[in-house]
Amino acid sequence: VYNGGDHSGFLLEGLILPPVLIVDVILGLLGNVVALWIFCFKLKSWNPNNLFLFNLVIADFLALVSLPLRIDALLRGHWVFGDSLCRINLFLMFSNRSASIALMTVVAVYRYLKVVHPHHRFNSMNKRQAAFLSLFVWLLVISPRVPMLAYNHIKGSGNATQCFFFTSYKEASWAIIFLVGMHRILTVLEFIFPLALLLFCSIRISRFLKKRQMGKPDKVRKAMRVCVAIVVVFLVCFFPTTVTTVGVWAIRSYRPWDCDSFYTFIQLNIVSLGLNFLNSALDPVVYVFSSSMFRRALCSSLPRTLRCRRLCEEATLDGSWSPEPACWCCSFKGCLKPSA
Template sequence: MGNESNNSSCFIDDSFKYNLYGAVYSVVFIFGLITNCASLFVFCFKMKMQNETAIFMTNLAVSDLLFVFTLPFKIFYNFNRHWPFGDSLCKFSGTAFLTNIYGSMLFLTCISVDRFLAIVYPFRSRTVRTRRNSAIVCACVWIIVLSGGISASLFSTTNVSNTSTTCFEGFSKSIWKTYLSKITMFIEVVGFIIPLLLNLTCSSLVLRTLRKPATLCQIGTNKEKVLKMIVVHVAIFVVCFVPFNSILFLYALVRSQTISNCAVERFARTMYPITLCIATMNCCFDPFVYYFTSKSFQKSFNINPIIKMDNLFKVDSATKIALPVTHEALTEQMNINNGGELMSEANYKD
């Protein structure tokens, strides 16, 4: 990435990025480590039932922690502008970064699709929304993001000079043209454009479903919680990932010399570090998704632990919309963790 420009007549100084990265990574490391360790503890030890959405959220927390654990090395590097940790750790940190960014988008998309199925098709989706299928989907996500991350990180070799050693910088024009531009376009389509379209589509269909009078009757007092969940989910996706991936696309065109314009290159190389820092902050915001998506996650922190008997319409915002139930069915459901699977269709009363 460096400070040199593809255009020899265009001088660009993006050295501000080092202090910016160091400061932002320090904040992300502290908050990301605390919140994601706490979240993972809740998923593994406090939640009695691991439903399909909890599986997605657990994998998202693991993806965030893998990235957070590499941040101390990146902090040292950006403040000292020297990488003394070797080539292997350089490659691993590059893989962890890409895995976190695109793994987060894909796992958030899985949660969005799962919510869509639970709310729009609560009964017909029961055979699809299983823990086994969720585990298979998570395995596929890991294969995709690791394939892209490892492929890109093959070029994250350290460059040794007389004064310092760099990591994840200084890729040549030929590497950008022949390899990195193609890898970037692949992960942009698979890891960003498709998930973005799925998130927007699922969220809009859920909102349309909530506007129906019959659905309003079913949702009852929990409609506001579902709306908050959608807003938080989409906001994190749009704020953290849309700016970064938009600039990354332009950045790849500039670095591969598909676009040869000094003003465009200056804009791309100035905005790239800023949007990258915003993207890395997603691992601090993801616990908000857990909070608004899973009632079991809230209860693990003793938030709203009491089930009111006069509320006969319950929504587990992670997994289901429950219809009015009989007193016996409600009593049975109260003995099940709210993060559990959907009640059987026989328990619902028209």
């Protein structure tokens, strides 16, 4: 969050961000708590895809947990939780945003290799290797954010105290200026490269399936839905922040005298952060599209009258039907049990 010294500008983010973040937290925590419960207690077997999705749940959950303090500060108009929580709060917000992007990309690439290159050695990885890959992704995205924990981001005093990472350059040290610059570079790169990979995977899957005319159209459609869902979520949640970040960067570099435009882009950049965390609320949709085991576990957890025929049929098609009555899917005509 930026503070250029003029607190009248705080009104825009103070008016728009709180309701947006509150919606993000409510929807996101509901979806991700359910997802955590299914992964921890209802999923009977694990594969690499589910391990990647589980790590995505953790990243989203930690990002959402950091938001109530930010909402409180926006509603009060100042930060009351001290320096240590300020550092932790900023670290959780930005590092888990990066982790969510990286893990979404891994899920899409994994799906792409499964469809287009089924014999690729990446597809033969076991759960242990998938866990190591997930750990590597976490280390990769967290490492650039660790320096956030080393510096004081509290500005002002008394009722004017704020927990800001994007500080006024007039009062910031060279280290903070470097961190802010690195953050903006990462914000752009974290959008461009994953988006390029996501689009590549989607286009290649589509062309491959049309060319091969594979005999399992349901499996084909599911693979495409995964990539399309991830691309749509990615664009909606992260494109506005990337555009406004580039705008801030360009104005500061090429029009440093244009304070009004600079301030406008800073405010739009702050407000767009609300969409970043909408990603954590939408990711449970990705879990439903990405994992048949997750869908079946979700189906078995619902009241029998709410379970859908489609999930039931899907379970019989891939041979993974569980004969337990709790896993039967029902329609308005009664309970459906797969034929032998």
